[in-house]
Amino acid sequence: SRRSLLHAGAAWVTAPLFQPALAARTLKPLLGVYCGNDPDEVQQFERWLGCKVEGVLGYTGGADWADFDGSVPWAVQLWSKLDRPILWSVPLIPKGASLESAAKGDYNDHYRKAAGHLARFRPEDRKLYLRTGWEFNGDWMPWSAHGKPKAFAGAFRQFVQTFRSVSPRFAVEWNVNIGDTGMNPETAYPGDDVVDLIGMDFYWQIKWDPKDPEEAWKHALNRPYGLKWHQAFAKQHRKPTAYSEWGIQSNNAAPYLGKVKEWFDTHPVLYQTYWNSNADYPGKLSEGQYPRAGSAYRKLFGRR
Secondary structure (H helix, E strand, O other), X not given: OOOOOOOOOOOOOOHHHOOHHHOOOOOOOXXXXXXXXXXXXXXXXXXXXXXXXOEEEEEOOOOOHHHHHHHHHHHHHHHOOOOOOEEEEOOOOOOOOOHHHHHOOOOHHHHHHHHHHHOOOOOOOOXXXXXXXXXXXXXXXXXXXXXXXXXXXXXXXXXXXXXHHHOOOEEEEEEEEOOOOOOOHHHHOOOHHHOOEEEEEEEOOOOOOOOOHHHHHHHHHHXXXXXXXXXXXXXXXXXXXXXXXXXXXOOOOHHHHHHHHHHHHOOOEEEEEEEOOOOOOOOOOOOOOOHHXXXXXXXXXXXX
C-alpha cells in the first residue's frame, strides 16, 4: 500500500449532495487537501497556497477494533480545532476482521458507535462526506475484494445502512483505485441505493507510468479502469464523482496539472483532494520538493 490507514455540472447531479456553498457552482469542485492528520499542516498549506481549502481528507484508525472505536472520537476532537469540512475516510473493517462477517452484520455495533460520534461533527454542514472500503480493487487493504466481490458489496451495504440509521447527513463514496489491479471493480458495486457518489484515487507513479507529462495524462485517461471509465461508470449510475486522493511526483508536472484541472472543471466532480504529503507517496508540494510543479499548482488551484 502507498498509504497506511493511520495518517492517522451535469443535469443528473442531485442537489441534496451539495453543501449550500457548492450548489451554485456544480462545475467547480470543492478544493480539498490531505496533510496527514495534522490541522497545523493544513494551515501551513493554506498559507503557501494563498487561500483556504474547502475540505480536508481525514482518516480514522483501523489497526484493530479497539483502534477503530477509539480513533473516531479522537479524530472528531482533533478536527474540531479547525473550521473546515472534513472528508472522512473510515475503514470498512480493521486488520484481522473479515468481509464475510461484516456482510452478515456482525460489526454493526462498531459502525453505529462511529456514526454516532461523526454525526455530531459540524452540525452546520448539510452533508457529511464519508468514504469507506477505498481502493478495494487492490490487494493492499484489509477489505480487498479480490476473490470476494459479493462479500465486499454486502459489507459495504451493512456499513452504509447502519450509518444512515444514525443520521441522514452521511453521503457515502464508493472509491476505486485507478487501473487494472486484477479484478473488474464493477463486480463489487454494492448498489445505487447505498452509493451517493463514485470516487477514484489516482497518482502519477513515475516508477510505472510514463515520465512525460502529456503521455502520463493520456495513460491516466485511457488505461483500463482509468479516468474515462470512471466518469462513464458514474454517469451510467447517475452519480456525481469525487477524487479523494490524487498526486504528482515530478517537477515537470505543469502540463499534467493543467489537464487535471480541466478534467475536474468539466465533469460532475463534488470534491478533489490533493495528497500534500510524503507519507507512502512523495507528493508534497508545499515545501519546495517540486518547485516548478508547486508553482503551477498554486496558479491553477490557489487564490479562489
